[in-house]
Amino acid sequence: MGTILTTMAVLLFGGLSIGIWVGLTLAITGSLALFIFRPIPVDRLIAQYAWNVMTTQELLALPLFIVMxxxxxxxxxxxxxxxxxxxxxxxxxxxLLHSNVIGCSIFAAISGSSAATTQIVGRVTLAELNRRNYxxxxxxGSLAGAGTLGFLVPPSNIMIVYGVLAQVSVLKLFAAGLIxxxxxxxxxxxxxxxxxxxxxxxxxxxxSFATMPWRERxxxxxxxAPVALLIGAVLGSMYGGLVTPSEAAAAGVVGALAIAGFQKDLSVEKLKEVGLGAVKTCSMIALIILGASILGSASAFLGVGQAAATFVQxxxxSPVALLFVLFIGYILLGSFLEGFSIIVITLPIVLPMVLAAGFNAIWFGIFLVIAVEIVQVHPPIGFNLFVIQGITGEKLSVITKATLPYLVLLILxxxxxxxxxxxxxxxxxQLGLK
Incomplete structure (x- = not known):
């Protein structure tokens, strides 16, 4: 087993270090490991496994939410x-500082992305707050912290990916992330x-708002109203058991088009931008999911997960001590990798250990999302920090220091x-979700 783990580690981190895409690195690592250590038709196995994973019903919601x-x-x-x-x-x-937090919470419910939430809300709020001498x-700092809610507020892209890889209910994950x-x-x-x-x-x-009449408020x-109706329709229909996440996502796309039309922001040029942006994002995520699935399959065939679980045992x-070790490990990994990569790389090994310790897979999904949120504002890789730097032009060290209280809150x-x-x-x- 030591030889297998060493070979996989060299392939994985070697590929990442020379700049190969994360999804390709994961797929290459899993494929070569199977080819070297198991006398099985790797090409046929991977082809069939890729088809099974990429046609998963739960995965259909992801591109629709991205389009929305x-x-x-x-x-x-x-x-x-x-x-x-x-x-x-x-x-x-x-x-008005609270507009960062509330605005990010609302936009997170229609974007599913932490970076997009931070950028869209920040473009308006930071300019307004600066103009008013905040x-x-x-x-x-408040924007960087609140922007992480893009991963926790349903519908979350990263929850959909976790649900597919861990083979758990995406709807349960959405409900688990709400509170x-x-x-x-x-x-x-x-x-x-x-x-x-x-x-x-x-x-x-x-x-200026202090003397505003209540009628104007x-x-x-x-x-x-438009956003509230859209969120209510998408999330309410899912939690009410009326539609599946995929159907809710389709309704969300229609609702988003209606809002854009109502605001007279819909044009052929913007629709082209929407299409290209969605294709790029979906392609990137699909490649990572496929690569992670191949690596996970290889780990299962080679007994890596079981070996890791035995080692921990x-x-x-204690189960709680294991979680604290994993929590610290994820924070340390955040110094080298972004959150999405951390999940897909570690999940095939970590999930069997967590389940063997008696923890719920749905709960662990939310735990992982919190860990990824920490990585989003954790230097030197914290992506939200770079997004805010792009908006403001401030030094990264200044933004990092301003974000520190919210990083501590996330850890706590x-x-x-x-x-x-x-x-x-x-x-x-309470919802009795299946």
């Missing part, structure tokens, strides 16, 4: 969100209120999820 996000990405949705949220966010301690550091997403967003908002109360210089003394909600770690939330697993499991159980 691409359509809304190219509308004035972020401007509408700010107009609708600002009059209400200004009532809280911290004022402290740049807390503006950037953690609400609680995590609440933690971010609580920190903003505490931080700005301690240091009142972080926000301007005068706020309620009137501003019209800007949120021989360490005599991950620990809370280990101690209280019902945070993720309660809602799927």
């Amino acid at each position: 996000g691409e359509i809304l990405f190219r509308t004035r949705i972020s401007t509408s969100l700010f107009k609708g949220l600002a009059p209400w966010a200004s009532l809280l301690p911290g004022k 402290d740049k550091r807390i503006s950037m 953690p997403a609400i609680l995590l967003a609440s933690c971010f908002m609580a920190w903003i209120m505490i931080h700005t109360t301690w240091n009142k210089s972080l926000i301007p003394e005068e706020e 309620f009137a501003s909600l019209k800007h949120l 021989e360490l005599h770690l 939330f991950g620990i809370a999820l280990i101690v209280f697993p019902q945070i993720a499991l309660w809602l799927p159980e």
Whole structure:
């Protein structure tokens, strides 16, 4: 087994180090490992396995949700969100800083991507907050932290990928992520209120929304209506058992087109951009899923997962201690790899260990999403940090320092999820999802 593991590690990290695409590296590693160590027709096995994986029913929802996000990405949705949220966010301690958190929470429900959420919301909120003399550091930090909700708020692209690879219900994963997403967003908002109360210089003394009549505040909600209806239709129909995730995603695409048409943001040129953007994203994710599936299949044939589980058992770690070791390991891996790659590379080995320790696969999916969220704001790879740098032009060190409190909150939330697993499991159980 030592020879097998060494060979796979050399192939995997060798391919990544010379710049081969992650999906291709995973596929090459799995294929060569099978070819070297098992006398089986690798070409036939991989061809059939690739067909089985790429035609999985649950995977159909992924490109549809990506198309929905691409359509809304190219509308004035972020401007509408700010107009609708600002009059209400200004009532809280911290004022318009909360528009980062609430805006990201809402847009996450229609994008499924952390980076897209950070970019779309940040393009509007950071400019507005800067114009109103809010402290740049807390503006950037709150956006970086809140942007990670793009992976946790359903429908999440990374949850769909995990569901396919782990062979668990995507709908259960969506339901399991809802309460953690609400609680995590609440933690971010609580920190903003505490931080700005301690240091009142972080926000301007005068706020134009302070004297706004209540009639105008309620009137501003019209800007949120299209998005609220779309989210309610997509998520409500799924949780209500009326449609499958794939059917809900198709309805979401139609709804996104309706919103774009209503805002008069729909043109032939933009539809071309939507198509090209969706094809590029779907192709990239499909290649990674296929590569991860081949590597996972190879690991199963070669007994890597079982060997890893046996090794952990021989360490005599308690189940909770195992989770803390994995949690620290994922954070350390985040210094070298981005979150998506971490999941697809480690899942074939880690999942059997976790299941053998008695943990729920749905819960572990949410746990992994939290770990990936940490990686999104964890230097030096943290992708959200680079997105904000592209928007603001600030030094990466300044953005990283501003994001530190939200990174700590994410780590503490991950620990809370280990101690209280019902945070993720309660809602799927109450809904009776299969």
